[in-house]
Amino acid sequence: xxxxxxxxxxxxLDSSIKEMRRVAHNMMPEALVKFGLDTALKDxxxxxxxxxALKVNYQSIGMENVILEQTTAITVYxxxxxxxxxxxxxxAAKNAIVQVSKxxxxxxxxxxxxxxxxxxxxxxxxxxxxxxxxxxxxxWDNIQNRVxxxxxxxxxxxxxxxxxxxxxx
Numbered sequence: 001x002x003x004x005x006x007x008x009x010x011x012x013l014d015s016s017i018k019e020m021r022r023v024a025h026n027m028m029p030e031a032l033v034k035f036g037l038d039t040a041l042k043d044x045x046x047x048x049x050x051x052x053a054l055k056v057n058y059q060s061i062g063m064e065n066v067i068l069e070q071t072t073a074i075t076v077y078x079x080x081x082x083x084x085x086x087x088x089x090x091x092a093a094k095n096a097i098v099q100v101s102k103x104x105x106x107x108x109x110x111x112x113x114x115x116x117x118x119x120x121x122x123x124x125x126x127x128x129x130x131x132x133x134x135x136x137x138x139x140w141d142n143i144q145n146r147v148x149x150x151x152x153x154x155x156x157x158x159x160x161x162x163x164x165x166x167x168x169x
Contacts, residue, residue, distance in 0.1 A: 037073040038063040061101035083111040091115025112165040117158040
């Protein structure tokens with residue numbers, strides 16, 4: 001009986017360690033630290049493809065050998081992650097495209113999907129109180145805050161039945 005309890009405990013411990021590694025990996029992907037933004041985004045998109053939740057086509061232009069400040073790389077990674085998560089959660093999309101390009105000093109990120117789209121007016125509504133979401137989720141607030149942190153520009157185009165395109169510079 002003690003042996004079985006010990007084995008169960010060891011299994012639970014192994015399971016907890018695996019889960020903690022998964023959470024830690026999602027917080028700071030090793031590929032981002034070791035190989036940079038381009039590789040980390042490629043890996044992220046491949047992971048989504050392998051999950052079967054969404055078909056993501058990753059394209060990068062001029063990103064070879066680009067070295068970004070780590071804070072910038074992490075912030076851009078988180079933005080793409082949030083946009084793709086929103087697509088999987090809300091858009092009922094089958095396909096998405098993630099494009100990242102660097103020209104001179106401008107980093108451009110575009111995430112598009114073929115989902116159901118939404119009314120972008122909800123993104124412009126002012127909150128009456130801090131806890132008022134006015135139809136948008138906390139994810140959009142995070143995206144907008146991260147773009148502001150990078151001193152970037154955010155452009156969102158969407159129409160019902162025609163998908164969504166988010167462009168960030």
